[in-house]
Amino acid sequence: MALLELDNVGLSFSGVRALDGVTFSIEAGALHAVIGPNGAGKSSLFNCISGIHRHMEGQVRLEGKELRGVEPTEIARLGVARMFQNLALFEHLTVLENLLLGRHQRYTSGLLGNLFWTRTARAEEVRHREKAEEVIDFLNLEHFRWMPVAVLPYGIRKRVELGRALCMEPKLLLLDEPTAGLNQEETEDMANYLMDLRHELGVTQVLIGHELRFVMDLATQVTVLDRGRVIANGPPSTLRNDTRVLSAYVGGTVAA
Numbered sequence: 067m068a069l070l071e072l073d074n075v076g077l078s079f080s081g082v083r084a085l086d087g088v089t090f091s092i093e094a095g096a097l098h099a100v101i102g103p104n105g106a107g108k109s110s111l112f113n114c115i116s117g118i119h120r121h122m123e124g125q126v127r128l129e130g131k132e133l134r135g136v137e138p139t140e141i142a143r144l145g146v147a148r149m150f151q152n153l154a155l156f157e158h159l160t161v162l163e164n165l166l167l168g169r170h171q172r173y174t175s176g177l178l179g180n181l182f183w184t185r186t187a188r189a190e191e192v193r194h195r196e197k198a199e200e201v202i203d204f205l206n207l208e209h210f211r212w213m214p215v216a217v218l219p220y221g222i223r224k225r226v227e228l229g230r231a232l233c234m235e236p237k238l239l240l241l242d243e244p245t246a247g248l249n250q251e252e253t254e255d256m257a258n259y260l261m262d263l264r265h266e267l268g269v270t271q272v273l274i275g276h277e278l279r280f281v282m283d284l285a286t287q288v289t290v291l292d293r294g295r296v297i298a299n300g301p302p303s304t305l306r307n308d309t310r311v312l313s314a315y316v317g318g319t320v321a322a
């Protein structure tokens with residue numbers, strides 16, 4: 067069974083058909099890219115998976131469990147994390163504090179446990195710190211651990227944003243244009259981290275991308291959306307010369 071299945075997903079906004087009959091699946095361990103021109107429906111699709119659009123049609127299933135109608139916080143708890151294009155960090159908190167906040171939906175000891183600092187709450191706090199430190203090591207953020215996010219360069223903030231999502235120990239990581247605003251070197255760094263994530267930690271990723279070369283080099287599977295519909299779906303090698311894909315990007319070419 068695929069990790070995530072989208073079955074005939076549709077979404078309308080007062081007459082605008084943002085998604086229409088979107089059906090495809092995401093295999094465990096994949097780095098699955100969703101591409102398409104502006105307005106194709108990529109963000110709408112992520113919002114449907116995250117439970118933000120309650121009026122969506124069709125079905126979204128995570129490990130066979132229907133997500134439609136499930137609250138976004140519960141979907142996050144089930145293992146769907148999201149790295150936002152516009153950073154969702156707390157600027158005045160340190161890198162470590164931001165990462166620990168990424169774990170908040172995993173706290174189980176509750177308010178009373180924390181207030182009275184019970185043994186369970188203490189043990190839990192240690193576990194959260196260990197996980198945050200693992201993520202810091204993995205993303206080479208040691209040097210920035212105690213710095214407030216506000217003073218960090220944009221490329222490092224993007225890495226912290228990825229780290230915040232990773233702290234949730236997701237089954238499925240949704241990456242909304244992870245390289246937007248990054249320079250060439252930072253883009254290559256991000257690509258390497260995403261590949262390591264797949265190979266070393268086995269995290270399944272769905273990535274919205276604009277830059278075709280980046281997507282084609284990185285992804286194991288690509289779904290192309292155009293005006294809310296799936297126009298192509300397959301491994302990058304089969305899509306490089308697909309005329310539907312090329313024509314969806316006006317004047318665009320899929321670099322070899």
Ligand SMILES: Nc1ncnc2c1ncn2[C@@H]1O[C@H](COP(=O)(O)OP(=O)(O)OP(=O)(O)O)[C@@H](O)[C@H]1O
Nearest residue numbers: 079082083084102103104105106107108109110111
């Ligand atoms: N909240 C909303 N209210 C009204 N229309 C919306 C809303 N969200 C999306 N749309 C419309 O749905 C369509 C798909 O938009 P969406 O943002 O999902 O595309 P996209 O592929 O992510 O585009 P981009 O690459 O520009 O971010 C567009 O026509 C957009 O105007």
